Amino acid sequence: MSKFTEFHLSENARMLSSTIPGEKSKVLLDFQRAHEGSIVSYPIEMPIAISHAKGAIIEDVDGNRFIDFFSGAGVLNVGHSNPYVLEYVKEQQEKLVHALDFPTENRMQLVKKILKQIPAEIRDEYKVSFCGPTGSDAVEAAIKLAKHFTGRGGVFAFQGSYHGMTSGALSATSNVKLRSRLHSMVPDITFIPYSYCYRCPFDNNKKSCTFNCADYFASLLENPHSGYDKPAAIILEPIQGEGGSIVPKDGFLERIVEISHKHGIVVIFDEVQSGFFRTGDFWAFQKDNAFPDIITMSKGLGGIGFPISAIIYNKAIESWGPGDHIGTFRGNQVSIAAGNGAFDFIEEYGVTDHVKDMGEYLLTKLHALSEVFSGIGEVRGRGLMIGIEYVTDRVSKTPDPAIVKKIRAQCVKNGLLFEIGGHYNNVIRFLPSLIINRTIIDNAMAIFEMANTEVLAESTLPEINPN
Structure with a gap:
């Protein structure tokens, strides 16, 4: 068998x-x-x-x-209707379904399991916040937190990106067709080249690449006549999903984080699709020596299709307080239970x-x-x-x-x-x-x-x- x-x-x-x-x-x-x-x-x-x-x-x-x-x-x-995870779901449905953001043991367990994926030496520097049901909600929250912390308004994103279909997330999504008839999107979004070696806009390939794409990003920040203000955040997928399953060259993520932090820019890694063990690691970026300020999650976090999203962020950028970001469906208890079940299934098997x-x-x-x-x-x-x-x-x-x-x-x-x-x-x-x-x-x-x-x-x- x-x-x-x-x-x-x-x-x-x-x-x-x-x-x-x-x-x-x-x-x-x-x-x-x-x-x-x-x-x-x-x-x-x-x-x-x-x-x-x-x-x-x-x-x-x-x-x-x-x-x-x-x-x-x-x-x-972990598959359609995974019976192992369904046991967690059934047990939770009989106890509690909806609890806003009140603490529960169920909720605490999932937060602990997520934070456990962060290296021990920096684990205490991060927190988890549950957002609305979808990945777009996590992206909106991440951008909002970055703007709130920096006091700046702009966002840099990447060509080939997909971050969602709500207003802010769509504004940071590069597919022009999706925005072609919408004329009131979130302003100050700048798109820069991703590490897409098969179609490098600088006419390089994986062997000849010296990260011209990252250097271009740096030049926009360092040249007083680039025409661009310093953004609040830069958002990128560690592996682009809808853009074509594009895996960047090793070292690219490190360069982006290094440049961003040099200029006081909040780094958001969108792990909505690439996260929750899809690449074999919990997050796709864990193969690299780069760590962002904010990580967005959804999709696989719900185990077998239950809607949930979250951001994991460094405490150093936590500038908001109670009620500054709210939502009725921030961490549905059944979805959280499914996430706990998926975590346990992955470890046990x-x-x-x-x-x-x-x-x-x-x-x-x-x-x-x-x-x-x-x-x-x-x-x-x-x-x-x-x-x-x-x-x-x-x-x-x-x-x-x-x-x-x-x-x-x-x-x-x-x-x-x-x-x-x-x-x-x-x-x-x-x-x-x-x-x-x-x-x-x-x-x-x-x-x-x-x-x-x-x-x-x-x-x-x-x-x-x-x-």
Whole structure:
């Protein structure tokens, strides 16, 4: 038996319908289109109506089973309906559901578990504050605290960033399309280049990189004629998620923290997607010798999909007081219990090492696939946060979003779900549950390779090393 088999509905896809969506799914999808708002998005490209799910397997109302490499946008870190975590949830639901920000033992336990992830020598310097239910709420709170502490108004963010859809979080999100018809966003947001070596705006690659992107950031602060005022904060994802699962070059985070602190700028690391063991470490930045002033969390913190968010911040910047940042749903007790359950599950079952092993296994398979299909420009990732970038050719690196869309359509038809991202929507993003095993990966890759074969066809690669 493969590891974690008992936590999954099955270990493979099962397609019963002659078409996707199946007939029962069509009824629910038609109802949704007619009666829900047009902002609904995921069922457009993944047209299924879900009946139930367990682990890394989703079953739709027609009985089709799909391998889930999407995980609710990176929320379901220990899988759908994990029975271990559900025990914590059921017990808490019978005791207490809603308690505003009154202290409870349940709440205290989660705060202790989060702070335990901070190195012992600096642990006492940090605090936890629960925010509203979503990652956007954590980002809003982080930016607000930075502004409150510094008395300054501006924020620096990065090209390729995604921080959420509320006003402040969206203002710090670089996707122009998301803001194109909104003309009253939060002002004084400056976007600077991220460490995206595959598409370096300074025409470097990983080998030749000397962190021109970080130097550019420094120049904006140090040049009296840069045209930019010193910001309150700089916010960045230690691994960019929606931007295309972009892993920065080693040393980049340290440089950004060093430059920022030299100029008295609050550093916010957005770990909403990359946090809670998705990379094998609790936070993605822990691989580096960098530590921010504020960390945002959500998604995986709710264990199996319960809504919760938090900021973890240095006491030195705590300038606000009681009531300066409030919210009715700051740390729902059931969500907190789910977070406690997920923490305990991960420790008891050795999930952190498993994530690193499965990440290496999946990346090895994807690198092998890239040797066959020339449309794959780069495979990258850490742990189980992986991106596969598609291009028309490896010399020009021209983005190929059309091919990506076709590959996803083939995969959905055959039972594999994932999301698309990247600067040009040309990156396939794998965010599977942290409890997937080799059997599930092998079955998912069989579907994925078949889709690549059908859409791209095999080709002989030129002798080109893309970075």
